[in-house]
Amino acid sequence: xxxxxxxxxxxxxxQVGQTGDxxxxxxxxxxxxxxxxxxxxxxxxxxxxxRRGVRHGLVxxxxxxxCAVAAGARSFVAIAEWVADLPAEVAAVVGTAQRCPxxxxxxxxxxxVDADRFDAAISRFLQRCCARVAPAGRRRVLAIDGKTxxxxxxxxxxxxxxxxxxxxxxxQRSRVVLGQLAVDVETEGKxxxxxxxxxxxxxxxxxxxxxxxxxxxxxxxxxxxxADLHARGAHWVLTVKGNQPTxxxxxxxxxxxxxxxxxxxxxxxxxxxxxxxLKILTVAAGIAxxxxxxxMQIQRRTRPINARTGKHGRWRTETVxxxxxxxxxxxxxDELAAWIRGHWQIENGLHWVRDVTxxxxxxxxxxxxxxxxxASLRNLAISLHRLAGTTNIAKALRHxxxxxxxxxxxxxxx
Numbered sequence: 001x002x003x004x005x006x007x008x009x010x011x012x013x014x015q016v017g018q019t020g021d022x023x024x025x026x027x028x029x030x031x032x033x034x035x036x037x038x039x040x041x042x043x044x045x046x047x048x049x050x051r052r053g054v055r056h057g058l059v060x061x062x063x064x065x066x067c068a069v070a071a072g073a074r075s076f077v078a079i080a081e082w083v084a085d086l087p088a089e090v091a092a093v094v095g096t097a098q099r100c101p102x103x104x105x106x107x108x109x110x111x112x113v114d115a116d117r118f119d120a121a122i123s124r125f126l127q128r129c130c131a132r133v134a135p136a137g138r139r140r141v142l143a144i145d146g147k148t149x150x151x152x153x154x155x156x157x158x159x160x161x162x163x164x165x166x167x168x169x170x171x172q173r174s175r176v177v178l179g180q181l182a183v184d185v186e187t188e189g190k191x192x193x194x195x196x197x198x199x200x201x202x203x204x205x206x207x208x209x210x211x212x213x214x215x216x217x218x219x220x221x222x223x224x225x226x227a228d229l230h231a232r233g234a235h236w237v238l239t240v241k242g243n244q245p246t247x248x249x250x251x252x253x254x255x256x257x258x259x260x261x262x263x264x265x266x267x268x269x270x271x272x273x274x275x276x277x278l279k280i281l282t283v284a285a286g287i288a289x290x291x292x293x294x295x296m297q298i299q300r301r302t303r304p305i306n307a308r309t310g311k312h313g314r315w316r317t318e319t320v321x322x323x324x325x326x327x328x329x330x331x332x333x334d335e336l337a338a339w340i341r342g343h344w345q346i347e348n349g350l351h352w353v354r355d356v357t358x359x360x361x362x363x364x365x366x367x368x369x370x371x372x373x374x375a376s377l378r379n380l381a382i383s384l385h386r387l388a389g390t391t392n393i394a395k396a397l398r399h400x401x402x403x404x405x406x407x408x409x410x411x412x413x414x
Contacts, residue, residue, distance in 0.1 A: 042122075064096060084100050140171065143215045146168070173342075177350060197222075226238075235325055254295060273305050274300060279299075350382065353382055
């Protein structure tokens with residue numbers, strides 16, 4: 001039988017009779033395993049199989065999958081190949097020393113688990129990890145946004161099936177994924193993401209939302225959402241666009257020309273020069289939105305740095321409006337500017353990494369719970385690398401792919 005998920009590394013070392021070098025590697029792994037960790041969290045996922053004939057424990061397969069994805073695996077085949085190549089001492093710790101799960105076993109099992117329950121299990125684990133990385137002297141800020149798994153689109157007898165849409169929340173500062181839910185876009189479209197706003201926040205059970213700032217795009221500038229956040233004791237910063245036409249007209253009609261910029265920043269990167277200015281007005285009355293206390297105008301002026309003449313070298317100006325329930329004494333202008341810009345951490349630090357580094361949109365996994373489970377594994381791997389201090393995920397994947405014991409050390413962060 002494979003090693004139990006609760007079996008300690010030292011006990012496994014004694015069972016398999018390791019050599020001196022192997023015992024040294026095991027000793028390297030031992031100090032990072034302490035207290036309830038990821039394996040204990042994964043034990044909360046229900047095994048969908050009948051008990052008879054089970055050769056590989058669910059926690060063993062999930063642990064192997066997490067390690068493989070943390071080393072850069074992008075598919076079920078890649079996970080199976082990573083597990084098959086493990087040296088004996090690492091396979092003993094993972095639980096695959098005596099019998100290695102095949103690609104078909106991994107594919108069937110990960111495609112049959114309850115994906116939302118799997119997300120809930122790893123989210124609670126990451127929330128506990130993130131709770132220990134408290135922002136010193138600053139508010140915790142969470143960003144919420146959704147992403148469609150384009151590779152999960154497929155054709156069926158009734159026509160094309162829309163790609164699966166996942167709705168996630170991350171910590172802006174650490175860029176750790178704190179929760180994720182699936183959205184039914186096949187029947188309701190992206191608007192159903194609105195209905196999952198409250199349920200997504202409900203998944204955050206190990207972090208106190210009191211005083212936390214929530215940022216979201218214009219789709220979630222909804223009166224019901226701010227009422228929900230107010231009841232939870234959380235604050236919010238929301239952008240305003242065409243889905244709230246009356247509110248946007250009110251904000252655009254404010255005397256912004258007479259207001260001095262409260263914050264200005266300039267940056268040259270990615271082949272362009274960008275200047276951002278933030279103006280703030282206290283909302284005394286007349287804004288048709290509950291709990292709003294400040295209105296903001298953000299102007300972004302951008303210009304390519306390698307095209308200084310002609311129409312391609314002209315400045316391009318974009319104006320965006322936002323509102324918040326925080327009063328002037330509760331949030332400085334530089335903080336508001338950082339939170340508004342930091343909201344795109346969920347795009348740049350999560351969605352972009354999954355698309356580019358993990359080639360998520362090119363994935364051929366389309367059936368069952370497979371697409372969501374693989375996205376969750378990527379979320380977990382990215383988050384674990386972030387907690388370990390990594391800033392370049394692609395570099396971290398290459399680093400962990402070179403030695404099979406490195407992913408195992410990574411998942412034992414707890």
